[in-house]
Amino acid sequence: MQGMNTPDAPSPALFDAFWRVVARHGWHGTTFARIAEESGESLADLRSRYATPVDLLRAYHRAVDQAVLEGTVPGQMSFGTARDRVFDLLMRRFDALAPHREGVLRLQRDLMRDPISALLLSPMLMASMAWTLEGAGVSTAGFQGTLRVQGLVGVWLSAARAWEGDESIDLGATMAALDRALDRAEKVARTLRLSEHEMPPQGPVEGGDAVPPDIVDPPLADTGIMVASAEAGEDGMPPGSGPSDLPDSPGDLRPA
Numbered sequence: 001m002q003g004m005n006t007p008d009a010p011s012p013a014l015f016d017a018f019w020r021v022v023a024r025h026g027w028h029g030t031t032f033a034r035i036a037e038e039s040g041e042s043l044a045d046l047r048s049r050y051a052t053p054v055d056l057l058r059a060y061h062r063a064v065d066q067a068v069l070e071g072t073v074p075g076q077m078s079f080g081t082a083r084d085r086v087f088d089l090l091m092r093r094f095d096a097l098a099p100h101r102e103g104v105l106r107l108q109r110d111l112m113r114d115p116i117s118a119l120l121l122s123p124m125l126m127a128s129m130a131w132t133l134e135g136a137g138v139s140t141a142g143f144q145g146t147l148r149v150q151g152l153v154g155v156w157l158s159a160a161r162a163w164e165g166d167e168s169i170d171l172g173a174t175m176a177a178l179d180r181a182l183d184r185a186e187k188v189a190r191t192l193r194l195s196e197h198e199m200p201p202q203g204p205v206e207g208g209d210a211v212p213p214d215i216v217d218p219p220l221a222d223t224g225i226m227v228a229s230a231e232a233g234e235d236g237m238p239p240g241s242g243p244s245d246l247p248d249s250p251g252d253l254r255p256a
Contacts (some may be wrong), residue, residue: 010059014039018056019103027110027117054121060100061124065131067096072135083182085136090156090178093132094163094171105164122153129153155181 010018017039021030030053036043050056068089079085097104111118129152130140139145155178162177 009063010056014041014056015060015063015100018053018060019100021103023103023106027107028114057121058124061128064093064096065128068092069131069135082136082138083186086132086138086152087178087182089132089135090159091171091175093128093156094159094174108160108164125153125156126150129156151185155185 014035018030018035021034021038025031025034032043032046032050032053035041035053035056036046050059071092072089080088111121126149130145130149133140133145133148133152138148140149158181159174159178163171163174166173
């Protein structure tokens, strides 16, 4: 994974040390004193760049996003379906996480037992999933884009649970779990009559208000996992992504 092009970007060695500490001591045992000891960097140097370990985790998310997106090309919407492109990008993400698998899985387990911390850290994952959709040529703008992002978080978490127990070289079990999660997303979209050919009528309806005209392309289905809202800006949400403090909703993946 290549580092980010910023002066204070963590080095690969610092990322390695960070994840070794997480793997050994868990998220709540990850301190700068331990990171400094593991990495050989001074506390003063770490303090000059990072306020909390969350800043290192945020930098790691951004570096992974960049590594995943490096393989995308302009005009890639002509290659395969949106579903295929999302599948490919999510599998690339697992590949990028592989060098720090032990630490990432320890963090994943810790957050499953600590919903408050999971809630506080979830905007980073929301931002990463938004960039995944953008990389696949799927819009994250507006109401429908927000719901796509929320749905993809659920798909990712479903596949990540399979990744925890997948020791195979080709990640066959993880790919199968991801494929099933995407299938469920599309099935729920049809079940709730949100497919492209069964959209609610636009404009005024008798005895009720008009359906908002911008809700025309259903988002990716949620898999039932609760997620927190993600703020734009600091956590790297792409331009055009709306606030994600909206109710979960199913749908499918198609370029806007």
